[in-house]
Amino acid sequence: MGEVLAATRPVEVLARAKINLALHVVGRRPDGYHELDSLVVFARIADQLQVVSGDRDQLEIAGPFGHLLPTGVENIVVKALRSARDVLAVAGHDLPPQAMRLTKHLPPASGIGGGSADAAALLRLIADRYPTSLPDLRIAALRLGADVPMCLDGVNARVRGVGEASTDLRIAASMFLLLVNPRVEVSTPAVFSALRHRDNEPLPEPPSGGFSSASSLATYLQCCRNDLMAPAINIAPSIGTALEAVERAAPLVARMSGSGATVFGLFEDPDACRLAAERIAHLHPSWWVHATAVSTGIHDV
Ligand code: C5P
Numbered sequence: 398m399g400e401v402l403a404a405t406r407p408v409e410v411l412a413r414a415k416i417n418l419a420l421h422v423v424g425r426r427p428d429g430y431h432e433l434d435s436l437v438v439f440a441r442i443a444d445q446l447q448v449v450s451g452d453r454d455q456l457e458i459a460g461p462f463g464h465l466l467p468t469g470v471e472n473i474v475v476k477a478l479r480s481a482r483d484v485l486a487v488a489g490h491d492l493p494p495q496a497m498r499l500t501k502h503l504p505p506a507s508g509i510g511g512g513s514a515d516a517a518a519l520l521r522l523i524a525d526r527y528p529t530s531l532p533d534l535r536i537a538a539l540r541l542g543a544d545v546p547m548c549l550d551g552v553n554a555r556v557r558g559v560g561e562a563s564t565d566l567r568i569a570a571s572m573f574l575l576l577v578n579p580r581v582e583v584s585t586p587a588v589f590s591a592l593r594h595r596d597n598e599p600l601p602e603p604p605s606g607g608f609s610s611a612s613s614l615a616t617y618l619q620c621c622r623n624d625l626m627a628p629a630i631n632i633a634p635s636i637g638t639a640l641e642a643v644e645r646a647a648p649l650v651a652r653m654s655g656s657g658a659t660v661f662g663l664f665e666d667p668d669a670c671r672l673a674a675e676r677i678a679h680l681h682p683s684w685w686v687h688a689t690a691v692s693t694g695i696h697d698v
Pocket of ligand 1: 429430431432433541559585
């Protein structure tokens with residue numbers, strides 16, 4: 398990455414969609430946050446963030462969902478830049494002003510990373526430039542949001558706690574995800590508040606070597622849930638409609654990601670995944686529907 402953050406040519410980083418293949422709520426902390434145990438993978442579909450040094454900090458947002466987001470200090474990417482500058486200042490580094498351009502392909506507030514992924518993408522660029530600051534940037538990431546550290550790591554993983562504890566998970570086979578969002582935004586705190594049981598059992602121990610086939614992952618996932626799915630469907634019944642549409646395409650697993658509203662189907666066959674996406678998009682033109690692959694890591698393209 399070299400002198401990325403003092404560069405005069407923009408550098409681009411991808412903010413991949415994160416999908417919770419399983420999410421168990423295993424406890425509640427005194428501060429009200431919930432302890433989770435989740436299997437997280439990243440998809441090829443991503444927002445793009447371009448960064449170049451400028452006269453002042455600036456964020457411009459383009460892309461299909463760009464108009465839905467603020468560009469000022471309330472944007473999590475701007476907050477991430479400020480946090481990173483504070484972290485670096487303590488270590489004696491001066492982070493110059495940055496002009497940022499975000500191209501928003503992922504629907505915001507939809508359970509697949511969104512703003513967390515975008516903020517993490519910026520922190521990744523900065524961590525690549527200042528590697529010794531990575532541990533402090535990771536702490537700053539958690540303050541920005543529970544999903545930001547896992548997006549900063551950017552690797553398929555089992556994630557525990559409130560998002561801070563992560564164990565890499567090897568997924569050696571190619572797998573495909575049908576993502577369907579019925580274009581309803583659900584409030585994450587509202588979904589957590591509506592939970593009936595907050596002390597569920599943890600995920601079964603994944604195999605130490607990870608998963609070498611889609612079917613072995615699917616068998617494992619049959620024993621897991623997303624505990625946030627029932628309360629989210631209660632709040633927004635169209636999530637249930639989207640789930641039924643995905644189930645009709647006969648994926649290995651169909652489930653909601655995060656606190657919703659995006660649901661996914663896991664496929665071994667890319668053509669079946671793509672055809673299902675085409676069929677659902679045709680039947681529900683107002684929904685966001687996308688077929689993508691499970692990413693094998695932050696460095697794949
Ligand atoms: O940290 P983040 O901004 O992603 O979380 C949004 C809200 O979701 C929190 O304020 C909290 O109400 C709820 N939450 C939770 N437990 C988590 C993550 C989020 O209760 N592990």
